[in-house]
Amino acid sequence: MTIEDRMGGRDNHFNLIRFLAALAVLVTHSFALSSGHPENEPLWTTYGMTLGSIAVDVFFVTSGFLVCNSLVSRQNLLEFAAARALRILPALWVVLAITVVLVGPALTTLTLGDFARSHETWRYIIKNATMFGGMEYTLPGLFEHNAYPRAVNGSLWTMTSEVRMYACLCACWWLASLMLKRRGAWMGRLIVLGCVVSAALTVHTRLTGGGEQWPRLAFAFFTGSSFYVLRDEINLSGVTACVLALALTIASVHRDAFYFVYSAAVGYLVLFAAYGRATPLLAFNRLGDYSYGLYIYGFLVQQLVVHAVPGIGTGALMAASIAATLVCAIASWHLVEKPALSQKAWVSAWVNRPR
Numbered sequence: 518m519t520i521e522d523r524m525g526g527r528d529n530h531f532n533l534i535r536f537l538a539a540l541a542v543l544v545t546h547s548f549a550l551s552s553g554h555p556e557n558e559p560l561w562t563t564y565g566m567t568l569g570s571i572a573v574d575v576f577f578v579t580s581g582f583l584v585c586n587s588l589v590s591r592q593n594l595l596e597f598a599a600a601r602a603l604r605i606l607p608a609l610w611v612v613l614a615i616t617v618v619l620v621g622p623a624l625t626t627l628t629l630g631d632f633a634r635s636h637e638t639w640r641y642i643i644k645n646a647t648m649f650g651g652m653e654y655t656l657p658g659l660f661e662h663n664a665y666p667r668a669v670n671g672s673l674w675t676m677t678s679e680v681r682m683y684a685c686l687c688a689c690w691w692l693a694s695l696m697l698k699r700r701g702a703w704m705g706r707l708i709v710l711g712c713v714v715s716a717a718l719t720v721h722t723r724l725t726g727g728g729e730q731w732p733r734l735a736f737a738f739f740t741g742s743s744f745y746v747l748r749d750e751i752n753l754s755g756v757t758a759c760v761l762a763l764a765l766t767i768a769s770v771h772r773d774a775f776y777f778v779y780s781a782a783v784g785y786l787v788l789f790a791a792y793g794r795a796t797p798l799l800a801f802n803r804l805g806d807y808s809y810g811l812y813i814y815g816f817l818v819q820q821l822v823v824h825a826v827p828g829i830g831t832g833a834l835m836a837a838s839i840a841a842t843l844v845c846a847i848a849s850w851h852l853v854e855k856p857a858l859s860q861k862a863w864v865s866a867w868v869n870r871p872r
Contacts, residue, residue, distance in 0.1 A: 520748035523792040530791050531579055533801045535808035538572035542672065543815045543842060545569030547835040550819045553664035557831075565772045571783075573675055574737045576812075578787045580679065581741025585686060585708065589701075589745070594687055596868040600861055601683055604809075607857040608849050609676070612813050613645055616669060617656070620817070624824065625658035632657055641669070648677050663823045672816040678731055682738040685711065705746035712739035716780075723776060733780070740784035751788075758789045809854065810846030818842045 523529075545567045549555040558567045588597045617638065625632045632638060635657040644653040652673045660667055689711065693704035718732035744751060761782040768778040819838040823829055829837075 518753060520744060520751050520753060520788060520792065523753065524748065527802055528799055530793060530795070530798055530801070531583065532804075532806050532808070533798060534575060534787065534791055535579060535806070536801070536811070538575045539808040539811035539815070539846075540839065541572035542569045542812060543819070543839055544835060545572070546671070546816055546819055547831050547838065550663070550665045550816075550823055551829060551831040551834045553666075563772075564769070564775050566776065566779075571779075574733065574783055575787055576675070577679070577682070577734050577737035578741040578744075578784050579791070581682070581738035581743075582745045582788065583741075584683065585742040585745040588686055588690055589704070591865075593868060594690060596865055597687070598683075599864045599868065603857045603860055603864065604854070605676075605680075608809060608853045609813060610646060611849065611853050612670070612817070613642060616817060617642055620669075620821070621656050621659055624660070625656065626661060627658040645670075645673060645676075648680050651677050660820050660824060662827075663820055665820075665823075668816070669820065670813070670817045672812055675734070678734045681731075682735065685735075685738075686742065708739060708742045708746050712736065712743045715739050719780060720777070723773065736780065737783070741787075744784055744788050753789050753792055755789075758786060761786055805847070805850045805855065807843065807846040807850050810849035811842055814845040814849065815842045818845060 545558050546569060548558040555561070555567075558569070560571075561567050584601070587600060588594075591597050591600070621632055621638065622629050627635070637653075637655065637657045641653040641656050644650060654669060654671055654673070655667045656669050659669055686708075689704055689707040693700045693707060696703040715732055715735035715738075719736045721727075722729055722732050764778050765775065765782060768774040815838065818841050819834060822834055822837050822841070826833075826837075
């Protein structure tokens with residue numbers, strides 16, 4: 518069956534996949550934040566990647582697929598942008614407010630006045646609230662004696678890349694719209710071209726030892742988008758998924774071989790898992806989408822735990838932070854994210870109102 522055949526309704530595992538990916542990021546960060554050494558993460562030694570970096574790729578593949586679906590379904594850039602803003606900004610602004618208004622003043626080594634007047638504080642607020650020009654990760658006097666010092670919310674680094682991918686997708690839509698009668702076909706061609714170009718940049722970065730991560734994230738995003746625009750041509754086959762899993766196992770004996778096979782396979786495997794027929798697991802969708810809350814609160818919660826319990830071990834940090842972050846994520850979904858998303862219909866009506 519093709520992806521198109523399996524896309525009806527909400528019978529998919531995207532919520533569960535993203536939830537597990539967010540937990541994987543927490544697991545990886547536990548090694549760095551408890552010891553101060555990110556390289557302590559076991560997969561890094563073996564594959565030159567971490568469970569967290571794989572999880573971020575999974576996020577970008579699913580985002581590329583679902584966001585492309587959103588844009589094509591809406592057929593309106595303004596409505597699309599408004600929907601993305603409702604999904605991302607309210608919860609982000611709340612975690613920033615909690616960080617700057619509650620956590621910062623309570624734990625900073627500065628006086629309250631110096632903290633409030635600091636350029637670093639205002640830079641943290643403005644850059645992270647707008648996501649223009651990258652994200653800011655430190656606040657004055659905060660977490661200075663943690664094992665991984667000063668970083669307040671390192672997970673936010675992917676947010677700018679995510680928004681830039683939205684902008685690239687909108688650019689593809691706008692360019693395709695210039696073709697008038699064949700916009701859909703040109704949209705697909707531009708997205709596949711973006712996938713090919715980002716794949717070439719990813720290979721170049723890997724072979725030259727460059728440290729840039731945006732080519733990899735762009736490739737993951739455009740891979741997901743390409744699967745969407747080619748959804749009626751790509752079959753989801755258990756045999757293909759098994760072959761790719763076997764190829765990954767064989768390639769695992771060499772770092773670079775694993776990286777390249779993994780990069781080629783991750784998109785298909787994510788989509789295959791998302792549309793698998795594991796009916797009991799579909800019940801997870803009734804709970805809500807806690808992945809975003811897990812992601813944006815996880816790092817901050819872990820630094821708070823390390824601050825409260827100096828010298829805490831990796832396993833203990835992992836257990837404590839997962840439990841505490843899950844509480845934050847559940848609250849974020851029900852009190853902030855879900856109410857914000859309920860405004861999509863109103864926004865759609867306003868954008869499409871008669872003029």
